[in-house]
Amino acid sequence: MEDIAIIGAGPAGLMAAQAAAQAGRSVALYDALPQPARKFLRAGIGGLNLTHSEPFDAFLGRFGDRADILAPMLRQFGPDRVRQWAKDLGCETFVGSSGRVFPKDFKAAPLLRSWLRHLAGLGVRFHPRHRWLGWDEQGALRLATPDGEKTTTARAAILALGGASWPKLGSDGAWTGMFSPAVLAPFRPANCGFEVDWSEHFRHRFAGTPVKAVGVAFGERRFKGEFVITAHGVEGSAVYALSAPLRDAIEADGQAILQLDLKPDWNTEKLAAALAKPRGSRSVASHLERQAGIKGVLAGLAREGLSAEDMLKAPALKAVPLELKRPRPMAEAISTAGGLRFDALTPDLMLRDRPGTFVAGEMLDWEAPTGGYLLTACFATGWAAGQAAAGWIS
Numbered sequence: 001m002e003d004i005a006i007i008g009a010g011p012a013g014l015m016a017a018q019a020a021a022q023a024g025r026s027v028a029l030y031d032a033l034p035q036p037a038r039k040f041l042r043a044g045i046g047g048l049n050l051t052h053s054e055p056f057d058a059f060l061g062r063f064g065d066r067a068d069i070l071a072p073m074l075r076q077f078g079p080d081r082v083r084q085w086a087k088d089l090g091c092e093t094f095v096g097s098s099g100r101v102f103p104k105d106f107k108a109a110p111l112l113r114s115w116l117r118h119l120a121g122l123g124v125r126f127h128p129r130h131r132w133l134g135w136d137e138q139g140a141l142r143l144a145t146p147d148g149e150k151t152t153t154a155r156a157a158i159l160a161l162g163g164a165s166w167p168k169l170g171s172d173g174a175w176t177g178m179f180s181p182a183v184l185a186p187f188r189p190a191n192c193g194f195e196v197d198w199s200e201h202f203r204h205r206f207a208g209t210p211v212k213a214v215g216v217a218f219g220e221r222r223f224k225g226e227f228v229i230t231a232h233g234v235e236g237s238a239v240y241a242l243s244a245p246l247r248d249a250i251e252a253d254g255q256a257i258l259q260l261d262l263k264p265d266w267n268t269e270k271l272a273a274a275l276a277k278p279r280g281s282r283s284v285a286s287h288l289e290r291q292a293g294i295k296g297v298l299a300g301l302a303r304e305g306l307s308a309e310d311m312l313k314a315p316a317l318k319a320v321p322l323e324l325k326r327p328r329p330m331a332e333a334i335s336t337a338g339g340l341r342f343d344a345l346t347p348d349l350m351l352r353d354r355p356g357t358f359v360a361g362e363m364l365d366w367e368a369p370t371g372g373y374l375l376t377a378c379f380a381t382g383w384a385a386g387q388a389a390a391g392w393i394s
């Protein structure tokens, strides 16, 4: 019998395996898919933002009202530790201009290969195509395997089954069926796009077009960023950064209005003075372009959100309303909010009603924006669960 069975070979499960194996425990690692860490590899396509370099208190603040619960784990395995861990695996990292931390080669595959070699060296045995089905009456783990259903027992177990976005990469959220609804917070899309009722003309002309260096504002938050127009609405980093409050506002009010500043580097007076210059026989569009450089997709956004008489008014152009109807489906989201509630767990991530079973990663009920926070919290909770499981056995 292995000391520890880990189900789910994403970043949280792999980190739990590393912690448990380094603590001298034998580890069997199971995953439903033929290869481990499919979502981690997919994150590599976007450059693999491993963590963030901002001061620790600011970093912690990104986890909102889960910051206190996650703090001990993030203190133990936080941004510096993530960078050292990557370095130990031969992957140098660097801090980008936004403070985000990436591998120097922006790739996930070499880091993952090196990590899997390290885990194999520690004796971790990986069993692909083993889908966890729940527990049998004796508490053994039920697994669907290519050779039929099997059960396995270990002295402790760690579940690291992921959230419910991008189900084709493994995290399909089916594990929620193995738990009582009382211990689950419903899954909701996080870091997601939103739907907008574009006019046919705008959709046809601009779907796929990036919107760069525009001001976005919602509630207290206001910053310069970029996003992409899609056939259904908007997606991209500036939208993801506000997606939790936008999603919550839509749930409460049926819609959310994102405000766009189409000329963020000019104040209202400067824009008003430029637009007040004589227009002559020029159209509104060419006056906007000539006097303020607002053209193409920016002019299109102005037309979508403003009345004809506001099109040349500076205050209106600095607060163009964009009405978001609903989040895009969860399967498209970068991550999910919701999952196993922390009050069902001890502080070291053990299920209160199933002693010896620990939980880690995105399947827990926390959320954070993009920026390396997601992976760091998966590593931190994985490390904590691995250490706690190893300690629990003794």
Ligand SMILES: Cc1cc2nc3c(=O)[nH]c(=O)nc-3n(C[C@H](O)[C@H](O)[C@H](O)COP(=O)(O)OP(=O)(O)OC[C@H]3O[C@@H](n4cnc5c(N)ncnc54)[C@H](O)[C@@H]3O)c2cc1C
Pocket: 007, 008, 009, 010, 011, 012, 013, 030, 031, 032, 033, 036, 037, 038, 039, 040, 042, 043, 044, 046, 047, 048, 049, 050, 051, 130, 131, 132, 133, 160, 161, 162, 163, 165, 166, 169, 170, 171, 172, 173, 174, 175, 333, 334, 335, 360, 361, 362, 363, 371, 372, 373, 374, 375, 376, 378
């Ligand atoms: C396109 C994209 C880009 C991203 N980029 C970044 C980024 O740059 N930086 C960042 O911080 N985060 C990023 N993320 C988010 C990050 O990848 C996830 O938060 C992270 O992978 C979650 O780790 P996890 O180990 O908890 O779960 P997962 O990575 O989802 O792994 C869960 C594993 O459990 C397995 N599993 C599920 N159910 C079962 C079962 N019943 N039996 C057996 N196995 C099962 C799955 O097959 C999967 O391998 C990105 C996400 C996406 C979709």
